[in-house]
Amino acid sequence: MKFLILLFTLFASVSVWADGKLYTIRTNSFDCEYCIYDLEKKITKMKGVKEFDSDVDGLLFIKADDTFKLDEAYVKKLLIDNGFDYKGMTEKKE
């Protein structure tokens, strides 16, 4: 029974990220909630962006539409403007 619940949870969580693109951006793990809030506002305003998330290890996640293309130079500028160091970005199709 536990296994079935686990399987269902896994399936359900995968389905949340089922379509579109997932961008993972690495920054320094600078913990500034105020700066993140500002960054989140700017990123979620971009057309095609569905979700934005961040973790304490300096990773930022952007879930976007298939048609969305994140410009690396723009991301770098945005991060630096908000006090974060840019350390790279990966794009994954979901």
Add this chain to the structure above:
Amino acid sequence: MNDVVINNHSDLKGKSVTIFTLFTTTGTLLCCALPIIFVTLGMGATVVAMTSTFPFLVTLTKYKIWVFLFSGLMLAVSGWLMFRPGRSCPTDKALGEACSSAHKWNKRIYWTSVVIWATGFTAAYLLLPIRIWLDM
């Protein structure tokens, strides 16, 4: 004579605690208030340069709750040492003046620390909720 020695020792201890308190509260300013001020003023690159040059700032921000708790505790101890009941200066004129002068400086340093701590606390914990509330 013993009273004088005890009072001088107590003043020295109070001064050391106050200076240490100032040192710890400066940490709250460095970790939390300065980056937000810089980012707000559009000087995000300065924050990046700061955190790259002094990586301990990143660590400070990660453990900011402990930084605030410890410096807050130091403020409380320092405040108690300074304003505790029964605190008095020696009756000897020269020693009394030195004691009063030290107490005056202790108070200045202490209140500077309180202002620094309050600024850091506001920046770290109150500014974001206020901003969210204003954005609504």
